[in-house]
Amino acid sequence: MITLLSIMIQNINTTPRASRPDLLAILEDQGYRPTNQRRDVVSLLERKGEGFTVEEVSGELPEVGRATVYRTIKLLLKAGVLCKLALPDGAPKYIMARAEHHHHTVCVKCGTVGEFRDTTVERVLRAVGAEIPGEIVGHRMELYLVCLDCQDRPEG
């Protein structure tokens, strides 16, 4: 059984992010107007690599109303270009999404977010879902870890 599994676990993707899409264009394609505020928000997000909180984005954009930052991020979430994930205590964190379905790792020490995708997990989850009464409409999964940097760092 262990042998079988080790064969099956072969395709973990942790590839770097591909060329970033034009988020404003994506919003326009959905019929939303390209306002200066939305331009400001997406431009900041396009430069942010790791995860971020909305308050952090809002703090860096004092010229854009807080509600508008939330509204824009909600649109991007709905468009699927952002993911909302949860730290172990439930605190929300956002990150740019890749096109394909994937999941995240979160360092419990420093909060750094990573991505991974593994078809075996997905297939097993589908199989599990088939055994459970009701129609599966989605799932959520996060792996919590202590990243290499935080392992090196002395205790704080």
Add this chain to the structure above:
Amino acid sequence: MITLLSIMIQNINTTPRASRPDLLAILEDQGYRPTNQRRDVVSLLERKGEGFTVEEVSGELPEVGRATVYRTIKLLLKAGVLCKLALPDGAPKYIMARAEHHHHTVCVKCGTVGEFRDTTVERVLRAVGAEIPGEIVGHRMELYLVCLDCQDRPEG
């Protein structure tokens, strides 16, 4: 491969909850004092089968301070007898935990929570973790579904 998987997915547990433990005794064992307020809270929780929110519990116990309800639930979480899980929008929900590691299903229509445990998922997750840099310290996983009752119910 499909055949293999269907063989491997053999041990999904959705067994009904076993005899409930004495929550107050668990708290006492950890050195916490058995106060009337804690008695009230755990006694209510022991009668609650499905998921609940803290505000809901607090609302049903007007004689216990809101902060104390939160504090008690936090103790039970730390003791491992409660699970905190997240609806798709991130809204928190609590449920009595079983002793063994497991995960939850949540109906996206009515919010009903179910439990499941599957060793294959766990093994695959461990294998995935082994491929990821850093030391895995935990994971979170929820399956979202439309339960049978909600499938039957006409659109609301």
Add this chain to the structure above:
DNA sequence: ATAGATATTGATACAAAGTATCATTATGTG
């Protein structure tokens, strides 16, 4: 049983992460 040490409580305030209102402003369209 009483006293003193300590844990717990509850009222209140505060915080984080949003959402609802609604008058004002910007944008797109003809």
Add this chain to the structure above:
DNA sequence: CACATAATGATACTTTGTATCAATATCTAT
């Protein structure tokens, strides 16, 4: 340009908690 509509931002409000701290309950030792 004119008008309809979409978007904004200030503000208030909501939800899910946590921090303070004086008052109270509980435990322990005498």
